[in-house]
Amino acid sequence: MTFLEKLDRLDRRIIFLIIGIAVFVPLLFRVPIKVVQSPIVQDIYEGIQALPEGSTIMLSFDYDPSTLAELQPMAEAVVKHCIQKKHRMVFMGLWPQGPKLAQGIMDEMAPRYNLQYGVDYVNLGYKTGGIVVISSLGSSIADPFPTDMNGTPLRELPIFDNVKTLRDFAYVVSLSAGDPGIKHWVMIAKDRFKVPVGGGVTAVSAPAFYAYYNSGQLEGLMGGLRGAAEYETLIDTPGTASYGMNAQNWAHLMIILFIIIGNTTMLVLKRRKEKSRVR
Amino acid sequence: MTMTFAGAIGIFLAGALTLAIFSFLYKDNPVYKFAEHLFVGTSAGYWFVYNYFNVFKPNVEVAWKEAVGFWDYFHVVIPVLLGILMLMRLIPSVSWISRWAMAFSVGMTVGLNTITELETNILKQIGATLSPFASLHFNNGGLGASVNAIIILLAVLAALVYFFFSKEHTGGYGHIAKVGIWVLMITFGASFGYTVMARISLLIGRVQFLQTDWWVAIKHIIGLG
Numbered sequence: 001m002t003f004l005e006k007l008d009r010l011d012r013r014i015i016f017l018i019i020g021i022a023v024f025v026p027l028l029f030r031v032p033i034k035v036v037q038s039p040i041v042q043d044i045y046e047g048i049q050a051l052p053e054g055s056t057i058m059l060s061f062d063y064d065p066s067t068l069a070e071l072q073p074m075a076e077a078v079v080k081h082c083i084q085k086k087h088r089m090v091f092m093g094l095w096p097q098g099p100k101l102a103q104g105i106m107d108e109m110a111p112r113y114n115l116q117y118g119v120d121y122v123n124l125g126y127k128t129g130g131i132v133v134i135s136s137l138g139s140s141i142a143d144p145f146p147t148d149m150n151g152t153p154l155r156e157l158p159i160f161d162n163v164k165t166l167r168d169f170a171y172v173v174s175l176s177a178g179d180p181g182i183k184h185w186v187m188i189a190k191d192r193f194k195v196p197v198g199g200g201v202t203a204v205s206a207p208a209f210y211a212y213y214n215s216g217q218l219e220g221l222m223g224g225l226r227g228a229a230e231y232e233t234l235i236d237t238p239g240t241a242s243y244g245m246n247a248q249n250w251a252h253l254m255i256i257l258f259i260i261i262g263n264t265t266m267l268v269l270k271r272r273k274e275k276s277r278v279r
Numbered sequence: 280m281t282m283t284f285a286g287a288i289g290i291f292l293a294g295a296l297t298l299a300i301f302s303f304l305y306k307d308n309p310v311y312k313f314a315e316h317l318f319v320g321t322s323a324g325y326w327f328v329y330n331y332f333n334v335f336k337p338n339v340e341v342a343w344k345e346a347v348g349f350w351d352y353f354h355v356v357i358p359v360l361l362g363i364l365m366l367m368r369l370i371p372s373v374s375w376i377s378r379w380a381m382a383f384s385v386g387m388t389v390g391l392n393t394i395t396e397l398e399t400n401i402l403k404q405i406g407a408t409l410s411p412f413a414s415l416h417f418n419n420g421g422l423g424a425s426v427n428a429i430i431i432l433l434a435v436l437a438a439l440v441y442f443f444f445s446k447e448h449t450g451g452y453g454h455i456a457k458v459g460i461w462v463l464m465i466t467f468g469a470s471f472g473y474t475v476m477a478r479i480s481l482l483i484g485r486v487q488f489l490q491t492d493w494w495v496a497i498k499h500i501i502g503l504g
Contacts, residue, residue, distance in 0.1 A: 013304065013305060016304045019479075019482075020482075023479065023482050023483055023486055024486055027483065027486050027487060027490055028490070067481075068484060069480050069481050069483060069484020069485070069487075070477065070480045070481070070484070096329055096330075096333050097329075125333075126333050128333070128334050128338070131391065131392070131395075132391070135391075183399075186399060187395045187396070187398075187399040188395065191395070191398055191399050191403065192395070202477055203473040203474065203476040203477035203480060204470070204473060204474050204477040206473050207466070207469050207470050207473055211404060211407070214407055215403050215404055215406070215407030216407070217399065217403055223473065224473065224476050224477055224480055225476065225480040225483065226476065240484075240487055243487070244480065244483040244484075244487065247479075247483050247486070248476065248479055248480065248483060251479045251482075251483075252475070252476070252479070255475060255479075
């Protein structure tokens with residue numbers, strides 16, 4: 001068996017091992033990478049940056065732990081940015097586990113930045129219904145969420161003194177892993193109630209949302225780990241995404257090499273087989 | 280954040296189960312099978328409890344207790360009734376009744392989405408495809424944007440031609456449809472690239488978990504951390 005034939009029949013476990021090493025080793029050294037910003041991520045940053053200090057922002061956690069690796073770094077970066085700008089944050093989720101993930105971030109951030117629950121931030125929790133919940137927020141926040149996640153009536157939370165409906169939010173950020181998610185926020189919050197909508201999605205679904213960005217329906221978008229790393233670079237706070245990009249680069253390099261080697265081997269062997277058939 | 284012993288055990292188990300799932304990459308084995316079945320079982324239990332506390336309890340139990348007028352009760356009774364009708368599928372002799380609830384659900388969703396979908400995904404997108412032509416210019420830095428606008432419009436038309444099956448894809452029309460296939464292939468290529476990034480990101484997330492939380496939990500359990 002020639003070298004090329006051996007390569008053609010390479011045990012796929014060797015490929016798994018190489019990808020595993022390409023991811024594991026760079027993560028050991030924890031070197032953050034400053035990613036070049038793309039306009040689509042820069043726009044969401046600038047949208048939040050341009051809001052007057054103390055604006056109220058809705059952050060909808062429309063994902064669950066299965067996409068935590070991509071969306072949680074985005075969520076952390078946006079929350080840090082809101083805290084830097086002293087914006088007030090209202091968390092909710094169209095996915096059942098979303099608000100718990102938001103709570104995990106705030107359990108760490110609130111004591112560190114001395115944030116007061118009910119004044120600087122609040123967690124409304126999860127409500128089933130997807131697009132209907134967003135529509136309902138347009139009439140009154142208290143309709144779908146009469147209380148916050150802990151059962152406190154909204155009228156007892158000072159953050160809602162001047163925020164009664166979806167229109168009263170300066171910006172909506174949806175971190176979305178699918179349906180319901182950012183598409184529904186665009187459909188209702190942006191297109192019906194004219195509230196600026198930006199957010200982040202998993203890399204798998206990112207290409208589908210570029211159309212909304214190009215049409216101006218989406219203010220900005222973070223796509224996958226790279227989008228999160230870009231945002232971390234913009235707020236100058238490297239986090240898990242910036243550290244992860246080093247591993248991502250090496251893994252992509254390996255995959256590109258495998259694609260080139262695999263296709264070249266296949267083509268050369270095919271040509272040899274055709275030649276031998278002619279003889 | 281301080282870690283409790285129980286928390287450390289939980290994180291240790293999560294890491295061990297991650298490795299058990301990864302063991303499938305070598306070959307199918309009993310450890311992988313155990314982790315897979317455990318995941319399915321715990322997921323079913325978890326979602327049952329989660330749905331009870333997050334869907335049924337606030338929308339039925341609490342809403343009923345707090346109802347004060349006719350309409351409050353009405354808003355609880357009707358959805359519950361429709362839910363019961365949906366469950367009739369489980370009884371073969373009256374399973375047809377579930378179609379009423381299904382019809383309500385489909386009808387309501389269609390009514391709610393038709394205008395919004397049309398507005399967001401058709402009219403606004405057509406507008407965004409054509410609006411750059413109102414200010415098309417090839418000087419003062421407008422060359423790139425103008426060429427982009429033309430390429431996008433041609434790509435949209437070619438892709439639409441490919442999906443128009445009422446005319447045979449032959450001759451000049453067939454050539455345009457072939458361009459449509461190329462447009463679709465480029466789109467799939469971009470999606471595939473992003474999908475690779477997504478899958479590697481998930482692996483990175485797990486490795487970061489093993490290197491940080493899991494390692495800290497192990498040190499905590501053996502008394503080093």
